[in-house]
Amino acid sequence: MARILVIDDESEILELIEFEIKILGHEVVTTNSPVHALKLLGDHLNRFDLVLCDVVMPSKNGIDFAREVNRIPWFEGNIAFMSSYTDALAQEFKEVGVTQVLRKPFDLPKLMSFFAEVC
Numbered sequence: 001m002a003r004i005l006v007i008d009d010e011s012e013i014l015e016l017i018e019f020e021i022k023i024l025g026h027e028v029v030t031t032n033s034p035v036h037a038l039k040l041l042g043d044h045l046n047r048f049d050l051v052l053c054d055v056v057m058p059s060k061n062g063i064d065f066a067r068e069v070n071r072i073p074w075f076e077g078n079i080a081f082m083s084s085y086t087d088a089l090a091q092e093f094k095e096v097g098v099t100q101v102l103r104k105p106f107d108l109p110k111l112m113s114f115f116a117e118v119c
Helices: 011-023 034-042 062-070 086-095 108-118
Strands: 003-007 027-031 050-054 078-083 100-103
Touching: 003 011, 003 034, 011 027, 011 108, 027 034, 034 050, 034 062, 050 062, 062 078, 062 086, 100 108
Parallel strands: 003 027, 003 050, 050 078, 078 100
Antiparallel strands: none
16 A cells, blocks of 8 residues: 655646555645645655645745655655646656656546556
8 A cells, every 4th residue: 555645736637646646555744835835744644655746836836846755855756747737847857756646537447557657
């Protein structure tokens, strides 16, 4: 069982992903704030196997968020992005160590396949 942190500013997406992750038997924590997510990750007692983050958000974009996560010394999990801008930002994704991308828009089979692959 993996422990997954999901960050997206759209509550409907968070609810859908949370539901699907739980069906697959994983533990999930969701937040609509990258700032709150960084606080969760900054607590060395909070361990996550995967952080799934939207790329375009009002307060902080996913690339900047990933850069900050990579500075957390005890973070050993993986970071994956959700985005519809994958081709245009592919090089920036690689620069911050993100190799897994869930392309938006996604449907339930694609979502389940993504989590089966990365978890």
